Amino acid sequence: MGYYIAVDIGGTQMRAACIPCEKISPLIAKRISTQGLNATPEERLVELITTIWPEDQPVAAIGVAVAGWLDAYTGVIIEAPNIPGWGKLPLRQHLEDIFHVPVALGNDANLAALGEWRFGAGIGHHHLIYITVSTGIGGGVIMDDRMVLGVRGMAAELGHVTILPDGPMCSCGQRGHLEALASGPSIARWAQEELTKGKPSILPVGSPLTAKDVAIAAGQGDELAKAALARSGSYLGLALANYLHIFNPSIVIIGGGVSKSGPLLFEPMKAALHQYVMSPEYLDNLTLTTAALGDDVCLMGALALACALVPQHASIT
């Protein structure tokens, strides 16, 4: 009965998998680097899809997750800061012209939410929030079993809300956004600032830090590193309280590299959530959990998008 093709395109690498429509088994994805010397990213993408194109059965649909802003309805990339040349690019049309099958595009964090809802931690939930905490903070929202996309598919930018007016600069150019306070780089930056002030720590002064360095030091009991994670967790908890008031979900899923920091991040996050939620009714039966699909989450989301575009009653095995 054919195949779906799922693609996940990041700034560094792109991955693609070909999945039987009738039997969605664990993904085996082929990966290549997004940028190369002799071809544009879109040429490399076409080559990648061609490489995994099945010979025995037709392809029902292609779902594509892109790290960037895009118009989810027209399939036009608006801006993908990490992929050179990908601004105002009608990628969906381009792929449909070449492969002659239906193609749908989605923002990677939006599709991660869709993936977790369809195949991961969110199965059975109808109202879901997914927040990925990594180099940036992205999000995806499912309400009433449908993605919240907005008029052009640019909704659910859950990292880009003001938490602290006049706070640190965000990657988007605004100040005090959640991303500027709780993302991996912001954890590292804060720890570095505290080190520079002379605060005691096992972290090295003067050399570049990552959130992973901070998490490792925190795991070893370093107070400054623990405070850096707790600060991020507290801001996440405050933002989550707002999102409960805005969306009243039954599940909140936290994904992304920083979410692997464990209780040193999550306990302060939960404490802040309880402190800032305006009524315990919002916490009744709320599931707060980490992502289940790991590194495949965006690819599984792209698959879920392809399934939604051309349903074939796929079931996971």
Place this chain on the structure above:
Amino acid sequence: MGYYIAVDIGGTQMRAACIPCEKISPLIAKRISTQGLNATPEERLVELITTIWPEDQPVAAIGVAVAGWLDAYTGVIIEAPNIPGWGKLPLRQHLEDIFHVPVALGNDANLAALGEWRFGAGIGHHHLIYITVSTGIGGGVIMDDRMVLGVRGMAAELGHVTILPDGPMCSCGQRGHLEALASGPSIARWAQEELTKGKPSILPVGSPLTAKDVAIAAGQGDELAKAALARSGSYLGLALANYLHIFNPSIVIIGGGVSKSGPLLFEPMKAALHQYVMSPEYLDNLTLTTAALGDDVCLMGALALACALVPQHASIT
């Protein structure tokens, strides 16, 4: 072909109208006070509905807007601070048992959004945000032609998001919420504080102020009063920028008494919106407007809810 009954219940008064399903004409509502000496609010409500019950044709459905928190799916009032005794009240069941027709309940601000979408400023839009700025700040959101309700119908509390951590106390008990910074009482409170500090103004020192007093003084050119409105407008604009990132709507509708303050509120709001939005893409083709349905907005929303519950292809005339 029958009638819809629409009801709007506030802390002070309740209004009800009986509308022909086939011809939705301007509403003529009967109003009574919500609280009385010899009857509970729900007894008064039943009496009000009975009074307007039509004799010539059946009633297709009853839609009810309530100033309070409720579970929109079960029709149970969770808490209505301004209506004595209305906590954990299964109002939908109660009305269905008495009137034997389908009944649906909605939060008043949610239904105001629905009313504006179906009959007012939002006609033709699929992604809409409605914010009412009055004694409190409430909201309603339509995404993809459906109300954002969340798992229990407690979503879209757009006034209860933290804008200024450690800011002024909000009616909900949290600090620095939008409602605590931009609602009518918060405008009056800030003006009063500035007066107490000795700032020059034509506003009277030492006597209670309302937002309306401030708006009138601002209209007469009073600098302190203008600053109070501008402050509220700026916080609204900042919150709106967040909501554009979260919902990417095609229209934002501002309702409620404070929205009548005009340009002295709206110009600072627009300036802040432009300052805080992270990409001009969110403003492309965005309609920013005031509510069209005036005092009937919640009643029209209750009517829209009844229409959605039992569709009769009603059209407005």
